[in-house]
Amino acid sequence: DQQVKQNSPSLSVQEGRISILNCDYTNSMFDYFLWYKKYPAEGPTFLISISSIKDKNEDGRFTVFLNKSAKHLSLHIVPSQPGDSAVYFCAAMMDTGRRALTFGSGTRLQVQP
Amino acid sequence: GAGVSQSPSNKVTEKGKDVELRCDPISGHTALYWYRQSLGQGLEFLIYFQGNSAPDKSGLPSDRFSAERTGGSVSTLTIQRTQQEDSAVYLCASSISVGNQPQHFGDGTRLSIL
Structure with a gap:
């Protein structure tokens, strides 16, 4: 049961444009992202x-x-730069109980020069 | 540098052997975490330590896995009788405290079980 989901495995944008990476979660006890x-x-x-x-x-x-x-968060990068090309992980932590991070599966961002 | 330091960076061992992985957290950080990333998988929580409290071991996959944190600083993750499915990158992180604080990661130990 994936509690943190990144549904886009990859994203390609042009240098200078905006990159938008998305993340959804299911556990309402998450309070820090x-x-x-x-x-x-x-x-x-x-x-x-x-x-x-x-x-x-x-x-x-x-x-x-x-x-x-x-139950959605997003990361906006503007303007995007070639050095931003990497895998981006969304993570969440609960407000009580286990204080470890639960990670999404990641989105590979490619910024084209 | 002042970041989280892990050693060794790579470890190759035969199935059935025991391995020890070491983590030096950022100075002054009271919370220390171990995660692993298996091939094609996301990051998976293993165990964390906070100060002198009992560690949260709820993420350890089997009793072959154990960890210690001596003197509130350096931590060692031990895997006994290694299996091929233990092959992964083992990542250590630390934070100023447990709670809404970012965790800062080391570069990991890549463990390969032959």
Whole structure:
């Protein structure tokens, strides 16, 4: 039972355009959400997070949006750069009980020069 | 650097042998986590430690897996009597505390069981 789902395994965008990566979750006890970027042979790198009390968080070119009623979050990257090409993982944590991250399966982003 | 350090970066061993994987968390981080990523799979939680509290072992796949964290810092993940299905990248992460804090990952140990 996948509690965090990234339904798009891959995404290709042109340099300078917006990249939108999507994530859906099923567990209503999740209250903290994160996005990680991963290059081959490296560990995931933390990008941005959002608490369930917010619906938007921005950090430079990265913005995360959270729609609690739809159990959906998205990561916007604008403008996209070739160096952003990587696998992006959405992750979620519960507000009580197990405090480990539950990850989605990842979306491979390719930014074309 | 000041990031999470894992060793070895690669480990090849024969089925049935025991292996130990090491993790040095970021200095000052009280929470430490182990995950693994098998080929074609997502990241799967194994175990976490928070301060002096009893670890949450709920993600360990079998009793062949165990972990320790000595002195609240370095952690060792031990896999006894390895099986081929244990082949994966084992990732360690740390955070300032358990809770709504980002976890920062090391580059992992790639374990291959022959």
